[in-house]
Amino acid sequence: MQVLGQMLPEESPALGHTVPSTIAISPERTKAPTLLAESETEEENEQDELSIARDGAPLVVLDGDTAPEDLAEDLPAEDGLACIDGIRPLKILQDGETTEVSSKTSSATYTIKRTSDHYYCTCPAWRNQGSVPLNATPARTCKHLKELLGEDYELARYNANGGPSTGASVGKRKRAGDGGAGPPGKKTQAVPPKLLLANSWNIATGIQEAVEASIVVGTLISHNSGPDPTGWWLSEKLDGVRALWDPQQKTFVSRLGNPFTAPDWFTKDLPTDMSLDGELFCGRGQFAQTISVVKTINSKQWSRVLFHVFDTPSLHQKPFEERIDAVKTYFNSTSNVLEKTVEAQGGEGLMMRKPGSLYEGKRSATLLKVKTFFDAEAKVLGYEPGKGKHKGSTGALKCIMESGKLFKIGTGLSDQERRNPPPIGAIVTYRFQELTPDGVPRFPSYIGVRVDVDCPKDHVP
Secondary structure (H helix, E strand, O other): OOOOOOOOOOOOHHHOOOOOOEEEEOOOOOOOOEEOEOEEEOOOOOEEEEEEEOOOOOOOOOOOOOOHHHHHOOOOOOOOOOOEOOEOOOOOOOOOOEEEEEOOOOOOEEEEEEEOOEEEEOOHHHHOOOOOOOOOOOOOOOHHHHHHHOHHHHHHHHHOOOOOOOOOOOOOOOOOOOOOOOOOOOOOOOOOOOOOEEEEEEHHHHHHHHHHOOOOOOOOOOOOOOOOOOOOEEEEOEOOEEEEEEOOOOEEEOOOOOEEOOOHHHHOOOOOOOOEEEEEEOOOOOHHHHHHHHOOOOOHHHHHOEEEEEEOHHHOOOOHHHHHHHHHOOOEOOOOOOOOOOHHHOOOOEEEEOOOOOOOOOEEEEEEEEEOOEEEEEEEEEEEEOOHHHOOOEEEEEEEOOOOOEEEEOEOOOHHHHHOOOOOOOEEEEEEOEEOOOOOEEOOEEEEEOOOOOOOEOOOO
16 A cells, blocks of 8 residues: 555645545546545545546646646536437526426425526426436426427427437326335335444644643544544545445435446446445535435436545455555555645545554544534524424524525524524624635534624634
């Protein structure tokens, strides 16, 4: 195993070294796969990783100036929804564009959004088809999409993947499970795989506590003080979608046990004798796009996806280094990437792996995700009622940013703060990891009320 270096006692965790080279699997392969560089992953995804890369596009070796998303830049930008079977939509929505539609039976307003090669509608009819994957056969639809795009176009889109012939009703569909294995109308219950999950470690807080304790390296921030990560493996944490390659079923499975239906050309060269734990990834800053693509079935959009591999559960009783060596036997090593510029290039953070650790199918203290968090201020506009254990108290704070964007803060509030939340108009500090493409905080967490400011203040990078 090639080693870039391990975290040394006198190094800051942010400047420590990185893990075994990463492998990234790109869609098509013309020659033997090659070990690319270094990286790591998620939100439903939290591990250090190997990126297994197959070369359909020219092989790219990542260095300090090359980001993973560059691998997809040269892909054709054809718009598969601009015309279907010679029929064009009445209105063309660009990728990511939204539009509002009004209900004809109530005062409700719904939002239609295009993402990649499919459409969403917030109406109950569309949402009630939730068990049907996007780009399924036939496609998900509703009356609002028919009105916006046109009856003929929507029928063509509905049938595009081999749905009912023209004249079939575009409103009724069989329940998920009808016509499949098992009793009619029964939906197969997904079984979540036992994946190794990471504990969180706030690098800023960790370093501060370490200094106060006269210890050079920060301590684990969790329910209890954790191990000293000196000597642990480091790798970049990519913001993708966690996926397990199941060699028996020959499919990817999500953390919840649901399948991701990748095209055959994407999976045909994956191992048949080894499970792979990794991340489906379209590039840094492309989390929403990745979600959109992996929910499709056999879509050509999968050509934008790389599968980053960071472990193999098949060898769960072997030490981490042996598991990585086993995975690397499928690939040829080339070069490694230096770690320091992870966040400067839009990366999400780092993963730290304890040397010699085993693969535990649960959240483990041997795997830590290290992220940088940002603080900002927002004004409280109202409250969202709590549910479940928070029923009868505040579930979330409805807030507005300095930019005018609206969002909710639902975590970080103590039970007492939920019973007596900050008053409307109060300025509160919240912590978040990053902004979504729409400019709102992702995973905001409540910190407290600011008494020394009187207006919201967004984080300025």
